Amino acid sequence: xxxxxSDFGSPYPAAMKGVIxxxxxxxxxxxxxxxxxxxxxAAAFWLRETLPHFPPAVHLAVVDPGxxxxxxxxxxxxxxxxxxxxxxxxxxxxxxRLAEQAGGTPSIAAYEITVDxxxxxxxxxxxxxxxxxxxxxxxxxxxxxxxxxxSPVDLDSCVDLRFPEPTRDGDTVHxxxxxxxxxxxxxxxxxxxxxxxxxxxTVNDISAPxxxxxxxxxxxxxxxxVGSHGYVECDVNRGRGDEAFGLGVGDRFELVxxxxx
Amino acid sequence: xxxxxSDFGSPYPAAMKGVIxxxxxxxxxxxxxxxxxxxxxAAAFWLRETLPHFPPAVHLAVVDPGxxxxxxxxxxxxxxxxxxxxxxxxxxxxxxRLAEQAGGTPSIAAYEITVDxxxxxxxxxxxxxxxxxxxxxxxxxxxxxxxxxxSPVDLDSCVDLRFPEPTRDGDTVHxxxxxxxxxxxxxxxxxxxxxxxxxxxTVNDISAPxxxxxxxxxxxxxxxxVGSHGYVECDVNRGRGDEAFGLGVGDRFELVxxxxx
Amino acid sequence: xxxxxSDFGSPYPAAMKGVIxxxxxxxxxxxxxxxxxxxxxAAAFWLRETLPHFPPAVHLAVVDPGxxxxxxxxxxxxxxxxxxxxxxxxxxxxxxRLAEQAGGTPSIAAYEITVDxxxxxxxxxxxxxxxxxxxxxxxxxxxxxxxxxxSPVDLDSCVDLRFPEPTRDGDTVHxxxxxxxxxxxxxxxxxxxxxxxxxxxTVNDISAPxxxxxxxxxxxxxxxxVGSHGYVECDVNRGRGDEAFGLGVGDRFELVxxxxx
Numbered sequence: 001x002x003x004x005x006s007d008f009g010s011p012y013p014a015a016m017k018g019v020i021x022x023x024x025x026x027x028x029x030x031x032x033x034x035x036x037x038x039x040x041x042a043a044a045f046w047l048r049e050t051l052p053h054f055p056p057a058v059h060l061a062v063v064d065p066g067x068x069x070x071x072x073x074x075x076x077x078x079x080x081x082x083x084x085x086x087x088x089x090x091x092x093x094x095x096x097r098l099a100e101q102a103g104g105t106p107s108i109a110a111y112e113i114t115v116d117x118x119x120x121x122x123x124x125x126x127x128x129x130x131x132x133x134x135x136x137x138x139x140x141x142x143x144x145x146x147x148x149x150x151s152p153v154d155l156d157s158c159v160d161l162r163f164p165e166p167t168r169d170g171d172t173v174h175x176x177x178x179x180x181x182x183x184x185x186x187x188x189x190x191x192x193x194x195x196x197x198x199x200x201x202t203v204n205d206i207s208a209p210x211x212x213x214x215x216x217x218x219x220x221x222x223x224x225x226v227g228s229h230g231y232v233e234c235d236v237n238r239g240r241g242d243e244a245f246g247l248g249v250g251d252r253f254e255l256v257x258x259x260x261x
Numbered sequence: 262x263x264x265x266x267s268d269f270g271s272p273y274p275a276a277m278k279g280v281i282x283x284x285x286x287x288x289x290x291x292x293x294x295x296x297x298x299x300x301x302x303a304a305a306f307w308l309r310e311t312l313p314h315f316p317p318a319v320h321l322a323v324v325d326p327g328x329x330x331x332x333x334x335x336x337x338x339x340x341x342x343x344x345x346x347x348x349x350x351x352x353x354x355x356x357x358r359l360a361e362q363a364g365g366t367p368s369i370a371a372y373e374i375t376v377d378x379x380x381x382x383x384x385x386x387x388x389x390x391x392x393x394x395x396x397x398x399x400x401x402x403x404x405x406x407x408x409x410x411x412s413p414v415d416l417d418s419c420v421d422l423r424f425p426e427p428t429r430d431g432d433t434v435h436x437x438x439x440x441x442x443x444x445x446x447x448x449x450x451x452x453x454x455x456x457x458x459x460x461x462x463t464v465n466d467i468s469a470p471x472x473x474x475x476x477x478x479x480x481x482x483x484x485x486x487v488g489s490h491g492y493v494e495c496d497v498n499r500g501r502g503d504e505a506f507g508l509g510v511g512d513r514f515e516l517v518x519x520x521x522x
Numbered sequence: 523x524x525x526x527x528s529d530f531g532s533p534y535p536a537a538m539k540g541v542i543x544x545x546x547x548x549x550x551x552x553x554x555x556x557x558x559x560x561x562x563x564a565a566a567f568w569l570r571e572t573l574p575h576f577p578p579a580v581h582l583a584v585v586d587p588g589x590x591x592x593x594x595x596x597x598x599x600x601x602x603x604x605x606x607x608x609x610x611x612x613x614x615x616x617x618x619r620l621a622e623q624a625g626g627t628p629s630i631a632a633y634e635i636t637v638d639x640x641x642x643x644x645x646x647x648x649x650x651x652x653x654x655x656x657x658x659x660x661x662x663x664x665x666x667x668x669x670x671x672x673s674p675v676d677l678d679s680c681v682d683l684r685f686p687e688p689t690r691d692g693d694t695v696h697x698x699x700x701x702x703x704x705x706x707x708x709x710x711x712x713x714x715x716x717x718x719x720x721x722x723x724t725v726n727d728i729s730a731p732x733x734x735x736x737x738x739x740x741x742x743x744x745x746x747x748v749g750s751h752g753y754v755e756c757d758v759n760r761g762r763g764d765e766a767f768g769l770g771v772g773d774r775f776e777l778v779x780x781x782x783x
Contacts, residue, residue, distance in 0.1 A: 001282060005272070009704030011527070011554035011568045018575025021523060021551065028551065029282065029289065032272035037705075038760050046272045053279025053387070065760060068735025121735045123750030126575070182270030183298075213329025213382040228384030238299050238326060262543060266533070290543065290550065293533035307533045314540025314648070443531030444559075474590025474643045489645030499560050499587060 001057040002137050005031035005047060006125060007038060008062070015123070016060070016130040023134035026058070038065040040090040042179045042249055044161055045187075048093040049229050052101050056080030056141075060125075060133040063090055068121035073113035073128050074158055075136060077144055079106040084113070084133040086124075089161025110158055111150035166190045173255040175232070177247050184240025185233050186247045190255060192226030198257045203234050203245055214238070262318040263398050266292035266308060267386060268299060269323070276384070277321070277391040284395035287319070299326040301351040303440045303510055305422055306448075309354040310490050313362050317341030317402075321386075321394040324351055329382035334374035334389050335419055336397060338405055340367040345374070345394040347385075350422025371419055372411035427451045434516040436493070438508050445501025446494050447508045451516060453487030459518045464495055464506055475499070523579040524659050527553035527569060528647060529560060530584070537645070538582070538652040545656035548580070560587040562612040564701045564771055566683055567709075570615040571751050574623050578602030578663075582647075582655040585612055590643035595635035595650050596680055597658060599666055601628040606635070606655040608646075611683025632680055633672035688712045695777040697754070699769050706762025707755050708769045712777060714748030720779045725756055725767055736760070 002020060006013055013033045020028065031050055036042035043063040051059050056079075064071075064086040072087035076095050079102035083091040099106045118127035135147045144150065166175045166189050175190040195201065195210045201224055202208075208222040217223045219238040222245065227233035232255065235241040242248060263281060267274055274294045281289065292311055297303035304324040312320050317340075325332075325347040333348040337356050340363035344352045360367045379388035396408045405411065427436045427450050436451040456462065456471045462485055463469075469483040478484045480499040483506065488494035493516065496502040503509060524542060528535055535555045542550065553572055558564035565585040573581050578601075586593075586608040594609040598617050601624035605613040621628045640649035657669050666672065688697045688711050697712040717723065717732045723746055724730075730744040739745045741760040744767065749755035754777065757763040764770060 003275075005275075010556050011572055012703070014525075014527075014551075014553040014572040015575050017551055017553075018572060018577075022575065022577045029275075029278055030291070030552070031275040031278075034271050050272055050275040050279060053276050053283065055279075055283045066737050069737045120750035122747065126750065181273070215327050215330045225383065228381035228387065264536075266536075290536075290539055291552070292536040292539075295532050311533055311536040311540060314537050314544065316540075316544045442534070476588050476591045486644065489642035489648065 001029060001055065002026040002133060003029045003031045003051065003054060003057055003059045004033070005035055005043075005060065006033050006062040007035045007043060008033050008125060012123065012125065015126045019126055019130040020134040023131060024138040026134070026137045029054075031059075035063050036179065036249065038063065039249070040065070040088045041161060041163070044090050044093045045163065045179050047090065048097045051081070051094050052097050054081075058082045058084065058133050058137040059094075060129055061085040061090060062125040062129055064088065064124065067124050072158075073115070073124060073132070074153070075111045075113055075132060075144070075150055076155065076158070077107065077109045077111075077141055078102070080141065082133075082136050082141055082144065084129050084136065087158050089159045092158070092161045093163065108155060109144070110153050110155040111144070112153045113149050114151060115149055163189055171256050171258075175253055175255055177249055177251045177253070178231070180242045180247075180249055183235075184242045185227065185235045186241045186245055187227055187229065188232045188234065188253075190232040192230050192232060194255070194257070195224060195226055195232055200258060202256045203247075204253045206245055208234070262290060262316065263287040263394060264290045264292045264312065264315060264318055264320045265294070266296055266304075266321065267294050267323040268296045268304060269294050269386060273384065273386065276387045280387055280391040281395040284392060285399040287395070287398045290315075292320075296324050297440065297510065299324065300510070301326070301349045302422060302424070305351050305354045306424065306440050308351065309358045312342070312355050313358050315342075319343045319345065319394050319398040320355075321390055322346040322351060323386040323390055325349065325385065328385050333419075334376070334385060334393070335414070336372045336374055336393060336405070336411055337416065337419070338368065338370045338372075338402055339363070341402065343394075343397050343402055343405065345390050345397065348419050350420045353419070353422045354424065369416060370405070371414050371416040372405070373414045374410050375412065376410055424450055432517050432519075436514055436516055438510055438512045438514070439492070441503045441508075441510055444496075445503045446488065446496045447502045447506055448488055448490065449493045449495065449514075451493040453491050453493060455516070455518070456485060456487055456493060461519060463517045464508075465514045467506055469495070523551060523577065524548040524655060525551045525553045525573065525576060525579055525581045526555070527557055527565075527582065528555050528584040529557045529565060530555050530647060534645070534647065537648045541648055541652040542656040545653060546660040548656070548659045551576075553581075557585050558701065558771065560585065561771070562587070562610045563683060563685070566612050566615045567685065567701050569612065570619045573603070573616050574619050576603075580604045580606065580655050580659040581616075582651055583607040583612060584647040584651055586610065586646065589646050594680075595637070595646060595654070596675070597633045597635055597654060597666070597672055598677065598680070599629065599631045599633075599663060600624070602663065604655075604658050604663055604666065606651050606658065609680050611681045614680070614683045615685065630677060631666070632675050632677040633666070634675045635671050636673060637671055685711055693778050693780075697775055697777055699771055699773045699775070700753070702764045702769075702771055705757075706764045707749065707757045708763045708767055709749055709751060710754045710756065710775075712754040714752050714754060716777070716779070717746060717748055717754060722780060724778045725769075726775045728767055730756070
């Protein structure tokens with residue numbers, strides 16, 4: 001199985017699929033091709049939240065504002081999965097999650113992908129990453145060392161990327177918006193445990209009830225909930241939380257438990 | 262074969278695909294993930310118009326504004342197909358169409374899906390429906406009764422959903438817009454037979470020719486036609502019918518045959 | 523393998539997939555369903571740039587403003603590929619590219635697809651093209667002559683479509699925009715070789731550096747580069763070239779090498 005994720009929109013992913021199908025019979029699964037555009041941090045969040053649900057697979061993931069510069073192309077094997085993409089931090093959160101999921105001391109190995117003269121300087125998804133992912137799938141993870149354009153590198157030499165941690169100041173939790181989803185739900189970096197036992201909270205002085213799901217409040221009303229990823233979300237039932245709370249990706253905000261019911 | 266339909270946009274469907282692929286080798290087919298958002302009636306129309314074209318399959322369909330409340334999760338087997346989704350009426354029109362298509366007295370059985378402690382209260386697509394659909398596929402329809410979280414219920418106990426019927430008042434047909442498609446074509450609930458033998462008609466006093474296809478009128482001009490679903494459509498050649506006729510989903514309107522040519 | 527491309531958006535492609543899966547076990551690959559709407563020339567560009575990357579396959583491609591009129595439905599076999607779609611020129615550029623790619627004297631044959639009484643006049647993707655593509659796949663290219671609704675026609679009788687060639691007037695190259703991609707990159711008809719050895723150029727008096735990739739200029743800055751298709755592109759790093767250069771599909775413009783650095 002080979003999954004594809006990118007911020008390429010359409011129809012560029014089709015060229016990658018063609019290249020892959022020319023090299024391997026792998027079953028292809030589209031993860032998403034509208035990952036947050038040229039935003040490796042937000043894209044890394046979605047990779048971490050989706051890819052670990054898959055059985056062992058090769059995962060191609062390209063959100064790559066530095067394409068054609070001297071940023072490296074890399075592949076990382078972790079347990080039964082391999083990730084292929086640019087060395088800009090995009091792959092690191094999902095690698096950590098897959099390692100946790102594997103438990104024990106999973107096998108992790110990083111490789112640089114070197115293609116001497118790619119056909120383009122701007123579409124390494126097609127010319128560098130897709131062939132490498134296909135070849136890794138075709139060769140098999142046990143023999144990943146033998147895939148030609150791969151050479152081992154230290155994982156620590158690869159760009160890391162970590163999501164910001166919330167901080168606490170008395171009753172106030174200082175959080176940051178990690179992503180906004182297609183529904184307008186605002187997904188923060190605050191663990192859901194912060195809302196345990198609380199019925200109401202304020203976000204930047206906007207008060208909203210803490211509920212377990214959307215339909216606990218009227219259509220159009222704000223709510224706070226623990227989203228499916230385990231983080232605090234600022235949402236609106238059948239509406240857009242980003243607009244109602246005035247929050248976008250990367251915005252910082254203050255969460256205070258309690259407040260007027 | 263397992264098809265997926267939802268209003269989840271992207272990338273949430275990828276988590277469902279991962280869960281499914283972990284449980285079955287079924288071929289996955291994306292039907293659509295931009296079904297009319299949180300609008301089970303409009304989404305039910307599209308399910309009815311697309312799923313019956315498929316060979317025997319398990320169909321996962323999630324448009325579920327009541328997720329996490331006490332609405333039930335259900336599966337319905339009809340002939341060689343199984344539908345899995347929320348008990349909000351979404352599945353009923355396609356079940357009726359599949360039963361008609363099967364002819365005779367097709368086997369129809371409904372089941373409640375009970376998952377004691379799903380991982381989330383807001384993403385039952387991933388935590389309830391996807392595992393159930395995968396397990397039904399893996400077990401096979403003949404043994405659907407043995408799929409663990411399924412318990413038989415009376416189909417009549419499931420929420421029904423029927424599209425409104427047009428009414429007639431002298432020369433006037435009172436219709437309603439069921440859906441607007443991506444092209445802006447306005448698909449109504451009026452059977453195409455109403456346009457038989459007619460060359461011109463008015464919709465809310467807007468007159469337009471009745472033609473068999475778009476290119477019978479100039480680019481940018483309004484037309485009425487019998488769409489591919491068999492209903493009267495209010496369209497514009499190479500333009501948007503919804504804007505030109507001032508009609509949106511759920512709007513009622515009056516159709517009068519004839520009028521100025 | 524059977525690929526699908528259209529301008530149908532969603533969910534109409536699902537009906538085509540259902541029809542195909544009822545007739546063949548072919549692996550389905552979505553190329554794109556948001557090809558430039560009702561614009562066969564721009565859509566033909568994307569088909570030419572994506573489909574030749576695939577291994578031997580049947581390619582269904584529908585951008586068909588003339589659906590239901592007397593335009594023909596056709597299939598064209600070229601080397602190990604077959605293309606199925608409307609006879610409006612859409613398929614011709616990719617046929618030429620596939621023939622070049624095959625080298626030598628590839629086998630090319632054209633067929634008219636005749637369906638006496640299709641179920642609809644407006645959705646030949648579902649009622650004419652999908653069944654034909656599925657049947658060609660199921661029958662195999664070697665026996666394409668035996669697919670029932672196909673009858674041989676002269677390729678020269680099929681509508682041709684050629685992209686405009688740039689012209690030169692002294693130092694000025696007169697070009698035209700072929701397509702604008704999802705990123706807003708403006709893809710022109712000027713071969714990349716025109717930029718060889720040049721560091722700066724003007725497009726309609728807007729000066730921009732000639733670079734090998736986006737990140738050579740600051741975020742938000744204009745650039746000219748040779749895109750992954752080999753043509754001159756007018757782009758903005760992490761922004762939209764179409765807006766910054768004021769260019770859209772079909773616009774003509776003047777490119778002059780040099781200019782103020």
